[in-house]
Amino acid sequence: MIPGPFDYHSPATLDEAVALLGQNGDAKILAGGQSLIPAMRFRLALPEILIDINGIAGLDGIAEAGDKLVIGGLTRESALEVSDLVQQKYPLLADTARVIADPLVRNLATVGGNLAHADPANDHPATMLAYDAEVVARGPNGERVIAIDEFFTGLFETSLGSNEILTEVRIPQPSAGSGGAYVKLERKVGDYAISAIAVQLTLDGDAVSAARIGLTNVSPVPIRSPGAEQALIGSSPTDEVLEATGQAAAAECDPSADLRGSVEYKRDLTRVLTKRAVARAVERAKGGSA
Amino acid sequence: MSRHTITVNVNGEDITREVDARNLLVHFIREDLDLTGTHIGCDTTSCGACTVLLDGRAVKSCTVFAVQANGRSVETIEALAADGNLHPLQEGFWEKHGLQCGYCTPGMIMSAKHLLEENPDPTEEEIRWGISGNLCRCTGYNKIVEAIQYAAEQQKEAEA
Ligand SMILES: Cc1cc2nc3c(=O)[nH]c(=O)nc-3n(C[C@H](O)[C@H](O)[C@H](O)COP(=O)(O)OP(=O)(O)OC[C@H]3O[C@@H](n4cnc5c(N)ncnc54)[C@H](O)[C@@H]3O)c2cc1C
Ligand code: FES
Ligand code: FES
Numbered sequence: 001m002i003p004g005p006f007d008y009h010s011p012a013t014l015d016e017a018v019a020l021l022g023q024n025g026d027a028k029i030l031a032g033g034q035s036l037i038p039a040m041r042f043r044l045a046l047p048e049i050l051i052d053i054n055g056i057a058g059l060d061g062i063a064e065a066g067d068k069l070v071i072g073g074l075t076r077e078s079a080l081e082v083s084d085l086v087q088q089k090y091p092l093l094a095d096t097a098r099v100i101a102d103p104l105v106r107n108l109a110t111v112g113g114n115l116a117h118a119d120p121a122n123d124h125p126a127t128m129l130a131y132d133a134e135v136v137a138r139g140p141n142g143e144r145v146i147a148i149d150e151f152f153t154g155l156f157e158t159s160l161g162s163n164e165i166l167t168e169v170r171i172p173q174p175s176a177g178s179g180g181a182y183v184k185l186e187r188k189v190g191d192y193a194i195s196a197i198a199v200q201l202t203l204d205g206d207a208v209s210a211a212r213i214g215l216t217n218v219s220p221v222p223i224r225s226p227g228a229e230q231a232l233i234g235s236s237p238t239d240e241v242l243e244a245t246g247q248a249a250a251a252e253c254d255p256s257a258d259l260r261g262s263v264e265y266k267r268d269l270t271r272v273l274t275k276r277a278v279a280r281a282v283e284r285a286k287g288g289s290a
Numbered sequence: 291m292s293r294h295t296i297t298v299n300v301n302g303e304d305i306t307r308e309v310d311a312r313n314l315l316v317h318f319i320r321e322d323l324d325l326t327g328t329h330i331g332c333d334t335t336s337c338g339a340c341t342v343l344l345d346g347r348a349v350k351s352c353t354v355f356a357v358q359a360n361g362r363s364v365e366t367i368e369a370l371a372a373d374g375n376l377h378p379l380q381e382g383f384w385e386k387h388g389l390q391c392g393y394c395t396p397g398m399i400m401s402a403k404h405l406l407e408e409n410p411d412p413t414e415e416e417i418r419w420g421i422s423g424n425l426c427r428c429t430g431y432n433k434i435v436e437a438i439q440y441a442a443e444q445q446k447e448a449e450a
Binding site for chain 2: 001002003004005006007008010030033034037038040041042050052054078101102103104105107108189190
C-alpha cells in the first residue's frame with residue numbers, strides 16, 4: 001500500500017532538523033523507517049512533513065565516555081550486533097539487539113527510533129529501563145537529559161517534545177560483579193515478544209545488592225517490575241527467591257489478550273521468563289562478564 | 291507533496307529520475323526502472339521478497355522511500371548474472387534445487403549475497419540466522435541452506 005502524501009526534507013545538520021520540526025504542520029522524524037513506514041503504508045500515520053535524519057553526520061556510534069556507554073540515536077541494531085564492546089561488556093544489550101526483528105530490518109532500524117516510538121512491543125525500552133539509561137534530547141533550546149524512568153509516558157508516547165530529537169542513549173558502565181540478560185519468547189524469528197524480560201543486577205558476595213527488571217509487551221507502557229526487584233535485592237538468588245521474583249513480575253504486569261496468547265498465559269510466561277533471565281544474569285555476574 | 295530529482299547508482303549505472311516523496315524504493319525499481327526481478331510479497335515488511343542491497347547492505351526495499359536512495363547505490367538480482375554467467379549463488383540454487391515457485395528467490399539470493407560478503411565461511415546456523423528475514427512458503431529452507439553452502443564453497447575454491 002502507498003503512504004499518504006507528505007513533504008520530504010533531508011537536513012544535513014541537527015540544527016536544521018530541529019528548525020524543520022518547529023514548522024507548522026504535523027512533522028515527524030524518519031530514522032530507520034522500520035516502524036514509521038509500515039504505519040504510513042497502512043495510513044495509521046499520516047505525517048505532513050518527514051524529516052529524514054539519515055544524512056546527519058555524527059548521529060551514530062557506540063563508544064564509552066566517562067562512566068557511560070554512549071550510543072548515538074541513529075545507531076543501527078546491526079551495529080550493536082557486531083560491536084565487540086557491546087558483545088563483551090553489555091550482554092543484556094547484546095542479547096536484545098539480536099532478537100529484534102530480523103537481519104534485514106536490523107540493517108536499518110535504529111536504537112533511537114526503537115525508544116522514541118515507545119511501542120510496548122519494542123525490545124529496547126525494557127532493556128534501557130533495566131540499565132537505568134539516560135536519553136539525550138536536542139531541541140530549539142539546546143540539549144537536555146531525560147532519565148529513562150521518566151521517558152515512557154503512554155502508549156506510543158514519550159516525554160520528548162514535538163520539536164525534540166533523540167540524539168543519544170547513555171548506559172552506565174556496569175560495576176564489578178554485575179550481570180545482565182534479556183530473555184524473549186516470540187512465535188517465530190522476527191516477531192515481537194509474547195513476553196520478554198530484561199534484567200541487570202549486581203552481586204555482593206552471594207547476595208544481590210542491586211537489580212532492575214524491565215518487561216516487554218505485557219503492559220500498555222514499557223514498565224519495570226518494582227516488586228520483582230524487591231524480591232531479589234538483599235537475598236541470594238536461590239530457587240525460592242527466583243520463584244518469588246517471577247511471581248512478583250507476573251502479578252505486576254498488565255498484558256492484554258491477543259493473537260499471541262491469553263492474559264493468563266502471558267502472565268505465567270512472564271513468571272517463567274523472569275526466572276530464566278535472573279538466573280542467566282546471576283551466572284554472568286559470577287562469571288565476571290558484566 | 292514534494293517531488294524530487296534523484297540520482298541512484300543502480301547495478302553500476304547512475305540513473306536520474308523524478309519521484310514523489312512517497313514512492314517506495316521497490317516501486318521505483320519495478321515500475322520506473324522495469325527491474326521486475328525484485329518482488330513484492332506482503333504489505334507488512336514481513337517477507338523479504340523485496341530484498342535489495344542498499345550501499346551493500348541487505349534491506350527490504352518496500353520499507354525505504356526511493357528518495358532516500360538519492361546519491362546511494364542499489365543492487366538488485368538483475369546485477370548478478372550481468373555478464374551472462376550465473377553467479378555462484380544462482381548456480382547453487384540451480385544445483386541444489388533451492389527453489390520451487392521461485393517467488394522468494396531473488397530476495398533470498400540478495401540476503402545470502404550480503405551474508406557471504408560479511409562472512410564468507412558461515413556455519414549452517416549462521417546461514418539460517420542470516421536468511422531469517424526472508425520467508426519461503428515452498429522449500430522448507432533446507433535446500434536453500436544447501437544452495438548457499440554450495441555458493442560459499444565455490445567462492446572459496448575460486449579464491450584458492
Ligand atoms: C517485521 C518487523 C518486525 C519487527 N520486530 C521487532 C521486534 O521484535 N522488536 C523490536 O523492538 N522492534 C521490532 N520492529 C521495529 C523496529 O525495530 C523499528 O525499526 C524500531 O522500533 C523503530 O526504529 P526506526 O529507526 O525504524 O524508527 P522509525 O520507524 O524511523 O521511527 C519510529 C518513530 O520514532 C520517531 N523517531 C525515530 N527516531 C527518532 C529520533 N532520533 N528522535 C525523535 N523521534 C524519533 C519517528 O518520528 C517515528 O514516530 C520490527 C519491525 C518490523 C518491520
Ligand atoms: S514485500 Fe514483503 S517485506 Fe517487502
Ligand atoms: S520457492 Fe516458493 S516461496 Fe520460496
